[in-house]
Amino acid sequence: MLKNSISALFIAFTFGCDRSGIELVPETNGDFDSVIEVGEVGVMTTVQLQELQSAVLSGTNPQEWCDNNTTADGKRPCYFGILGQAEVGVKGGATMTFKGTGSDVCLIVDPETVFWNTAVAATRPEREWRYPDFEEDDGDIDLYAGLSSYYTGSPGLEIGDFKGFYTDSLGNQVEIEYGECIQTGSNGAANAHAGRASVESCTINTYNRTGIEYTMVLESFSIPLDDGSLSFGVAAVEGRCSDIGATECTLYGESLVANRDDNGDVTRDEDGELSTYVRDCSRQLELAYCRGSLLEFCCIYPEMCGEDATESTCATISETEESICSSSSEFNYLCCQ
Amino acid sequence: MFLSFILVSCSFEENLPHQDLQGTVRLPKEASQFLFGVGEEQRVIDDIRGMGPIYLGAFPSVQEGLYPFTHPEMGPIVNDGQDGDTYPYGGTTVGRFDWACYQSMVCKTVTGRYSSYEDLLDFHNNVLEQPILTAEGHEVTSKEEFQERCFEVLYSTGDQEMLFIQGSDFQDNGDEWVAEVDLPHVFFEEGMSVWGWIDMPSVTFDFNTCDTEQGAQVNYYDQRYSLGTNYQDLLNFPGKYIDNGDWVAQEAAIITDPEKDFDLEIGYQYVEE
Numbered sequence: 001m002l003k004n005s006i007s008a009l010f011i012a013f014t015f016g017c018d019r020s021g022i023e024l025v026p027e028t029n030g031d032f033d034s035v036i037e038v039g040e041v042g043v044m045t046t047v048q049l050q051e052l053q054s055a056v057l058s059g060t061n062p063q064e065w066c067d068n069n070t071t072a073d074g075k076r077p078c079y080f081g082i083l084g085q086a087e088v089g090v091k092g093g094a095t096m097t098f099k100g101t102g103s104d105v106c107l108i109v110d111p112e113t114v115f116w117n118t119a120v121a122a123t124r125p126e127r128e129w130r131y132p133d134f135e136e137d138d139g140d141i142d143l144y145a146g147l148s149s150y151y152t153g154s155p156g157l158e159i160g161d162f163k164g165f166y167t168d169s170l171g172n173q174v175e176i177e178y179g180e181c182i183q184t185g186s187n188g189a190a191n192a193h194a195g196r197a198s199v200e201s202c203t204i205n206t207y208n209r210t211g212i213e214y215t216m217v218l219e220s221f222s223i224p225l226d227d228g229s230l231s232f233g234v235a236a237v238e239g240r241c242s243d244i245g246a247t248e249c250t251l252y253g254e255s256l257v258a259n260r261d262d263n264g265d266v267t268r269d270e271d272g273e274l275s276t277y278v279r280d281c282s283r284q285l286e287l288a289y290c291r292g293s294l295l296e297f298c299c300i301y302p303e304m305c306g307e308d309a310t311e312s313t314c315a316t317i318s319e320t321e322e323s324i325c326s327s328s329s330e331f332n333y334l335c336c337q
Numbered sequence: 338m339f340l341s342f343i344l345v346s347c348s349f350e351e352n353l354p355h356q357d358l359q360g361t362v363r364l365p366k367e368a369s370q371f372l373f374g375v376g377e378e379q380r381v382i383d384d385i386r387g388m389g390p391i392y393l394g395a396f397p398s399v400q401e402g403l404y405p406f407t408h409p410e411m412g413p414i415v416n417d418g419q420d421g422d423t424y425p426y427g428g429t430t431v432g433r434f435d436w437a438c439y440q441s442m443v444c445k446t447v448t449g450r451y452s453s454y455e456d457l458l459d460f461h462n463n464v465l466e467q468p469i470l471t472a473e474g475h476e477v478t479s480k481e482e483f484q485e486r487c488f489e490v491l492y493s494t495g496d497q498e499m500l501f502i503q504g505s506d507f508q509d510n511g512d513e514w515v516a517e518v519d520l521p522h523v524f525f526e527e528g529m530s531v532w533g534w535i536d537m538p539s540v541t542f543d544f545n546t547c548d549t550e551q552g553a554q555v556n557y558y559d560q561r562y563s564l565g566t567n568y569q570d571l572l573n574f575p576g577k578y579i580d581n582g583d584w585v586a587q588e589a590a591i592i593t594d595p596e597k598d599f600d601l602e603i604g605y606q607y608v609e610e
Binding site (some may be wrong): 164166168169170171172174176178207208 | 397398410412415417426526528529
């Protein structure tokens with residue numbers, strides 16, 4: 001008996017070692033840079049944030065809105081872009097700077113697009129989350145920020161951090177975290193980061209540091225497997241994130257697709273910035289998530305959600321694309337036509 | 338073969354740079370005195386049972402000039418308005434805050450100070466003259482009532498589970514109080530300093546190092562509150578917590594051999610000017 005158990009354990013270990021996890025990392029490609037330096041962004045007002053939301057939900061490309069508007073100090077107020085997969089062993093991500101205002105500044109980053117855990121309860125699963133999410137189209141970005149003077153990376157070349165070292169009088173080295181972007185987990189744990197496709201935000205107190213440069217680091221934690229590119233939106237907004245209510249429903253339209261020329265190459269403007277458009281139907285997916293109508297949306301547009309829904313998942317949904325696209329429908333905002 | 342594998346595993350030397358330190362802490366007899374009460378009611382109480390926890394830490398060094406008392410060396414200031422972190426190598430306490438079964442006792446009881454329910458009742462009724470009160474505001478007068486309440490609210494079956502009545506940490510050594518201490522799993526650097534202080538009670542018998550909003554929660558019928566515990570960063574920022582009347586070690590015990598017992602005197606009382 002013991003001999004059999006040990007043999008089974010050995011075989012289990014052998015198979016366990018056979019899994020590398022490489023299938024969870026997309027291939028690198030030359031279309032998108034894995035490290036981006038955005039430059040300086042201005043700190044936008046909450047009024048500008050609302051204008052951005054309205055414009056994007058009305059069909060404006062968020063990248064264009066950010067390029068065509070400025071903050072009071074003449075800076076670009078936000079950034080929407082696409083990151084590629086970094087090579088193995090290299091951290092990828094985007095960096096940008098902003099200047100301290102002397103008050104609180106809320107930093108928000110929203111990676112594409114939305115993610116939810118499927119409700120799988122045997123009895124009465126939560127209606128909103130009953131339809132499964134397609135996980136391979138979501139990415140994950142971890143947000144860090146701090147004084148630029150503490151940043152160890154090389155903008156546009158290498159992603160760094162805000163860690164420094166203190167050597168005590170006995171020669172013992174202690175690592176010090178100079179990053180100021182502290183996010184709290186649901187269990188109260190400090191230094192938490194949100195998961196797949198979820199927005200991250202933190203408040204930076206720039207009191208007494210007016211005009212002092214801060215660096216934001218958007219570290220790409222995972223790149224979507226379906227296309228090897230991770231689009232995102234990011235902004236620095238006046239005030240505390242808790243007052244602004246920085247959520248998944250703050251920045252819309254972050255699911256971007258690069259325009260391509262006849263040769264299939266991604267197109268860029270004269271400044272080297274990618275030319276993009278918002279992925280079809282992704283705004284509606286975000287709205288469905290934010291307004292509690294994911295089940296209706298996913299049952300009508302299953303290609304935007306997942307493929308593993310059971311036959312009964314949509315049994316209670318009577319809406320069709322035709323019905324929601326009529327102007328009188330309460331779900332008209334979900335219409336992708 | 339499986340047995341051999343287990344035996345080999347057990348002999349693995351991890352070479353961790355941590356050591357268990359043992360030693361003694363000595364306090365002058367005056368350290369058991371504290372002021373209690375306000376105005377004309379104020380008086381000096383001399384009773385070792387009223388002493389708060391003794392906090393001990395292992396640090397790279399202690400320095401003068403940072404505070405009116407010696408203080409561990411500090412790293413760089415990272416946050417505005419806050420000292421640099423001392424980055425301690427380890428630490429322990431002689432006595433810790435414990436909950437003595439009533440809300441009125443949150444942050445008022447320290448382990449290693451009392452030997453029985455009667456001892457604790459005696460201190461509050463006859464020394465402080467501030468009786469222990471029930472949730473209804475009645476005085477707790479008997480050991481039986483106290484014990485029954487503790488068994489009930491802590492779901493306990495024996496006095497051995499009541500850590501606040503397990504006897505005194507201190508021995509009377511003539512002119513001094515002496516306590517044996519262990520600092521477990523301390524990161525060892527030759528020449529490091531063991532230093533500490535005593536949190537003495539305020540005139541209202543409160544302790545500066547205890548946070549009444551933290552700790553475990555009691556959830557007993559309509560009684561819901563925190564049981565209190567020490568702040569988490571006491572050894573990282575000692576200067577933030579040492580206040581008027583506390584006793585501080587003026588000279589640290591230098592550790593060169595972790596196998597050798599250290600001896601630390603906490604002999605300076607900080608009095609605010």
